[in-house]
Amino acid sequence: MKASTQALAGAALLALLAGTAYAADPKVVKFYQDNCASCHGETGQGTAGLAPAFKGNKFIVSGSEAEIGDTIAKGRDASSKRYKELPSPMPALSMSDTRRKDLVAYLKTDLQK
Numbered sequence: 001m002k003a004s005t006q007a008l009a010g011a012a013l014l015a016l017l018a019g020t021a022y023a024a025d026p027k028v029v030k031f032y033q034d035n036c037a038s039c040h041g042e043t044g045q046g047t048a049g050l051a052p053a054f055k056g057n058k059f060i061v062s063g064s065e066a067e068i069g070d071t072i073a074k075g076r077d078a079s080s081k082r083y084k085e086l087p088s089p090m091p092a093l094s095m096s097d098t099r100r101k102d103l104v105a106y107l108k109t110d111l112q113k
């Protein structure tokens with residue numbers, strides 16, 4: 001876990017040097033690794049039978065920041081679930097508005113690479 005967090009932080013630094021629009025704050029990367037990676041995977045690749053991938057995911061690529069942020073804040077359970085084949089709900093996760101915004105930016109940029 002630690003080595004891959006460092007690898008991700010390194011990737012973020014490289015993206016910053018390359019002048020891409022968004023390079024995640026290492027704190028955001030750590031927050032993702034601590035709170036999301038167990039289900040969605042360390043690089044957003046998803047986990048078969050548990051949670052969807054973010055990479056190449058239309059909702060993540062094209063969805064608005066508000067829509068995606070709302071999904072993270074409220075979670076999805078029972079009838080709000082979109083992946084009926086995955087038995088797990090998406091838990092409602094609370095965090096500051098700034099953190100949630102940064103997290104959505106991270107899903108939309110670094111985790112699409």
Ligand code: HEC
Nearest residue numbers: 035036039050051052059071076081082083088089090093
């Ligand atoms: C306990 C496992 C679990 C954890 C932890 C978790 N998720 Fe999820 N997440 C899911 C599942 C399952 C779904 C699919 C829900 C559904 O059926 O619509 C999902 C869906 C999502 C979606 C919508 C994807 C889509 O294609 O519609 C987003 C965005 C998301 N999660 C973000 C996050 C973020 C960001 C975190 C960490 C802050 C996180 N999730 C933590 C299980 C999890």
